[in-house]
Amino acid sequence: MTKYLLKRLLRGFLSIVMVVAIIMILIYTFINRKNIFGQDTYWTKVSSNQRTVYEYTRWEEYGYLDLVMYTDWLNDLIKNGELAPENRDKVASIGKKIADDTPEVAEYVKKFTEYYQNNGYTVKRLEAKMLTATKYLGGGKEYLFAFRDKPLISRLWNYFSKMVVVDNIHYVEEDIGERGIKLTLHDPVYGGDKFAPALIGNGTKHKYLLYFDDRFPFIHQNLVTINIGTSYSINQGIDIVNTMTDPQGKQEPREVIYPTGLVEQSCDNLHTATYSAGSRDKSIITQERFTDDYTKVTLYKNGLSKIGYSFIIGIISTIFAYALGIPIGVIMARNKDKLIDKLGTIYIVFIIAVPSLAYIFMFRAFGSLFGLPTTFMMEDAGNVLMYVLPIVSLGLPSVAGFMRWLRRYMIDQMNSDYVKFARSGGLSENEIFRKHILKNAAIPIIHGIPGAILGSVVGGIITERVYVVPGTGNLLTSAINAYDNGVIVGITLFYATITIVSLILGDILMSMVDPRISFTTKAR
Amino acid sequence: MNEELVKIDDLGLSEEELFSHYDNNEIESEKITAPRYSYWRSVFRVFFKKKINIIILGLLLLVIVFSYIYPILVSYEQWGNLRNYESWHLTPGEAYRVLGFNLHTLLGTYGAGESIWDSVWYGARTSISLAFLCALINMVIGVLIGAIWGFSKKVDIIMTEVYNVIANVPYLLIVMVFVRILSPSFITLVFALTITGWLGIAYFIRTQVIIIRDREYNLASRCLGTPIFRIATKNILPFMTSVIVTLAAAEIPSYISYEVFLSYIGLGLSANETSLGKLIEAANGAMNQFPWEFWSPVAIASIIAVVLYVAGQNLGDASDPRTHM
Numbered sequence: 001m002t003k004y005l006l007k008r009l010l011r012g013f014l015s016i017v018m019v020v021a022i023i024m025i026l027i028y029t030f031i032n033r034k035n036i037f038g039q040d041t042y043w044t045k046v047s048s049n050q051r052t053v054y055e056y057t058r059w060e061e062y063g064y065l066d067l068v069m070y071t072d073w074l075n076d077l078i079k080n081g082e083l084a085p086e087n088r089d090k091v092a093s094i095g096k097k098i099a100d101d102t103p104e105v106a107e108y109v110k111k112f113t114e115y116y117q118n119n120g121y122t123v124k125r126l127e128a129k130m131l132t133a134t135k136y137l138g139g140g141k142e143y144l145f146a147f148r149d150k151p152l153i154s155r156l157w158n159y160f161s162k163m164v165v166v167d168n169i170h171y172v173e174e175d176i177g178e179r180g181i182k183l184t185l186h187d188p189v190y191g192g193d194k195f196a197p198a199l200i201g202n203g204t205k206h207k208y209l210l211y212f213d214d215r216f217p218f219i220h221q222n223l224v225t226i227n228i229g230t231s232y233s234i235n236q237g238i239d240i241v242n243t244m245t246d247p248q249g250k251q252e253p254r255e256v257i258y259p260t261g262l263v264e265q266s267c268d269n270l271h272t273a274t275y276s277a278g279s280r281d282k283s284i285i286t287q288e289r290f291t292d293d294y295t296k297v298t299l300y301k302n303g304l305s306k307i308g309y310s311f312i313i314g315i316i317s318t319i320f321a322y323a324l325g326i327p328i329g330v331i332m333a334r335n336k337d338k339l340i341d342k343l344g345t346i347y348i349v350f351i352i353a354v355p356s357l358a359y360i361f362m363f364r365a366f367g368s369l370f371g372l373p374t375t376f377m378m379e380d381a382g383n384v385l386m387y388v389l390p391i392v393s394l395g396l397p398s399v400a401g402f403m404r405w406l407r408r409y410m411i412d413q414m415n416s417d418y419v420k421f422a423r424s425g426g427l428s429e430n431e432i433f434r435k436h437i438l439k440n441a442a443i444p445i446i447h448g449i450p451g452a453i454l455g456s457v458v459g460g461i462i463t464e465r466v467y468v469v470p471g472t473g474n475l476l477t478s479a480i481n482a483y484d485n486g487v488i489v490g491i492t493l494f495y496a497t498i499t500i501v502s503l504i505l506g507d508i509l510m511s512m513v514d515p516r517i518s519f520t521t522k523a524r
Numbered sequence: 525m526n527e528e529l530v531k532i533d534d535l536g537l538s539e540e541e542l543f544s545h546y547d548n549n550e551i552e553s554e555k556i557t558a559p560r561y562s563y564w565r566s567v568f569r570v571f572f573k574k575k576i577n578i579i580i581l582g583l584l585l586l587v588i589v590f591s592y593i594y595p596i597l598v599s600y601e602q603w604g605n606l607r608n609y610e611s612w613h614l615t616p617g618e619a620y621r622v623l624g625f626n627l628h629t630l631l632g633t634y635g636a637g638e639s640i641w642d643s644v645w646y647g648a649r650t651s652i653s654l655a656f657l658c659a660l661i662n663m664v665i666g667v668l669i670g671a672i673w674g675f676s677k678k679v680d681i682i683m684t685e686v687y688n689v690i691a692n693v694p695y696l697l698i699v700m701v702f703v704r705i706l707s708p709s710f711i712t713l714v715f716a717l718t719i720t721g722w723l724g725i726a727y728f729i730r731t732q733v734i735i736i737r738d739r740e741y742n743l744a745s746r747c748l749g750t751p752i753f754r755i756a757t758k759n760i761l762p763f764m765t766s767v768i769v770t771l772a773a774a775e776i777p778s779y780i781s782y783e784v785f786l787s788y789i790g791l792g793l794s795a796n797e798t799s800l801g802k803l804i805e806a807a808n809g810a811m812n813q814f815p816w817e818f819w820s821p822v823a824i825a826s827i828i829a830v831v832l833y834v835a836g837q838n839l840g841d842a843s844d845p846r847t848h849m
Contacts, residue, residue, distance in 0.1 A: 019689055026705060027705070031704065035704075352774060352833060353777040355777070355785070355826065355829060357785050358826050359826075476697065477789050480700045
């Protein structure tokens with residue numbers, strides 16, 4: 001069994017890599033790159049050479065290519081000591097036309113061109129566009145830069161090799177004093193008196209590597225971070241795991257005891273402190289509060305994270321769907337061709353045939369008749385009623401699914417020989433249905449349980465969009481609309497992992513429930 | 525030995541009773557006495573036996589007439605009522621009072637006096653065409669590949685791996701990425717919906733083929749040297765007609781649903797094409813102010829989808845030979 005599972009997991013991992021590769025090929029090579037400027041107001045304002053350069057810099061930000069400007073290269077040379085800083089101005093200003101270059105400039109331009117062409121880059125020189133002999137055309141300044149499309153293999157390798165990051169005490173490059181990780185039993189964030197174990201590092205990226213707090217799941221770690229990419233446009237510069245797991249909503253001040261001993265009403269969540277070089281000396285505010293450079297913190301907010309919202313709505317709607325769908329399916333099978341069966345079938349047809357957007361809007365309109373809130377207000381965190389409609393809209397379609405399949409499986413079982421035998425043996429219809437038919441018919445339904453639970457994290461893409469739920473499903477649609485390639489890749493990976501894990505868990509659960517199913521021996 | 529024989533004369537039977545000439549009619553002997561069975565005639569006999577199917581078929585006919593013939597007959601003028609500001613944003617009731625009874629304004633009007641009824645059927649034509657085209661392409665590719673996938677063990681190994689990889693990505697995600705990659709248009713949408721859409725169908729067909737592939741009559745057929753292609757087309761395909769029809773019936777509404785959703789999030793057709801999804805998306809903003817503008821296309825889309833689905837399901841039931849008894 002273990003061997004089989006390991007094999008499954010390995011194949012699952014391979015298929016995740018494939019999926020990510022396919023999505024990367026799709027979005028980085030097939031999307032027309034100019035599309036990202038569709039809603040860009042700055043792009044429409046700039047023109048000529050400036051627009052071209054702006055396009056390349058944006059493409060670099062969106063992860064399409066590597067871009068090196070000539071001036072950046074010169075700065076690197078100065079940093080490495082290959083060019084004296086005082087000579088910089090002499091070689092930096094390239095001529096309006098190639099012919100106008102001074103000999104020093106021409107020499108360095110040649111170096112630049114050779115160096116980057118040997119590394120597989122394309123060097124592009126935009127000559128100045130002039131209105132008159134001395135006056136530039138709008139945005140017509142001259143530019144020199146080199147660019148290279150990121151190759152798939154290295155992109156893929158970078159993505160997966162940097163995915164799991166283990167925080168270590170050599171993360172900080174600057175001098176930071178004695179590096180190390182120490183365990184404290186009295187977390188300084190709580191004043192140092194309360195019993196609260198925490199692992200505190202010095203030299204690591206995160207200050208708190210392990211700590212307890214009042215937020216679900218109460219114990220948190222920063223030792224191992226998963227990095228599945230960075231958002232380019234919808235949550236600029238923030239990595240996707242944080243985008244999905246950071247709390248959202250209104251800031252919520254509470255009493256915070258800073259490392260210097262200052263006590264203040266603040267939203268700073270000191271447990272999330274990360275290193276930011278030289279940040280303490282930058283302002284008097286940080287100097288008053290912090291004793292070291294671990295000053296970058298996230299804020300306490302009253303809402304849940306994106307995953308949190310999706311999970312709560314998903315899990316409740318899943319429970320609701322099972323609790324409602326299975327009994328109705330059983331009743332329909334027991335009363336085959338009677339009124340209740342026909343009514344159920346009409347409902348199933350309704351859910352299958354009617355466009356999902358249409359029935360979600362119908363549920364929404366119906367709910368608003370009863371005064372239920374139809375949009376999700378994060379600021380209004382205490383309001384439980386706003387969860388009702390998303391849960392119902394997500395749950396009711398799956399109820400139809402359970403009704404349909406359980407009815408089908410049970411009716412198939414009803415005609416089998418063992419049921420006839422049980423009946424001839426004198427068992428009551430109730431016993432036959434409860435103890436024999438339901439048990440057998442429920443096996444395929446049980447197979448879907450892990451999928452349903454994990455799938456609830458994925459969130460209803462349509463439901464979340466309609467009710468403006470700030471969850472993961474909504475994140476995907478906004479990412480696609482904003483051409484946020486990093487988020488699209490990250491979410492694809494996330495979805496693929498969840499699908500694979502839930503399939504494996506479903507198989508394990510099924511083999512536990514039904515002893516006839518075994519994965520160790522070959523079927524035939 | 526001779527005593528044991530019976531003399532025919534002793535039996536006292538007439539010559540005619542003993543022997544009579546019987547015409548050996550070869551054509552006559554080939555006839556089968558059972559009533560003639562025609563598959564498709566039986567399908568339609570079973571289909572029309574249910575009275576509800578006649579109503580469904582009538583509705584289906586209406587939907588087709590309104591979405592394909594009606595737009596040809598009436599010229600749809602989008603800005604025809606623009607001058608008449610009284611005709612802007614009318615509910616069906618108001619339209620009856622202001623403009624009198626008129627088929628065009630049966631469902632009221634949009635913001636510039638455009639007829640909702642006409643727009644909805646124009647949109648329905650696009651949506652239904654899209655759904656049919658996608659279903660057709662996906663079914664043809666899916667059934668063909670699924671049949672090969674089920675038959676050949678080598679193909680099975682490769683295709684199962686391909687399926688395992690692609691099925692891990694939510695279908696909606698693939699569709700959204702593809703629509704985003706290509707500039708939005710009708711063809712793009714068809715392409716995005718069919719590029720991996722056939723895979724699920726092929727997998728389903730593969731399972732069905734495997735179930736009946738090794739049945740005894742197919743084994744016998746193979747022992748007699750029937751080519752695989754003939755087994756596939758003559759032995760297995762007829763068996764699966766009802767499965768395929770049922771599957772197609774569920775596919776068509778799902779594409780209408782996808783189109784509506786994609787248009788709703790702004791990933792649908794290009795700006796100058798109308799579809800049910802685009803009408804719903806356009807009316808979504810002012811839903812509380814002008815609810816009928818929103819609910820009219822939603823209602824028509826739902827009716828069309830349900831009619832297509834039920835018609836297909838019942839045809840699927842009727843095409844199962846087991847119901848022909």
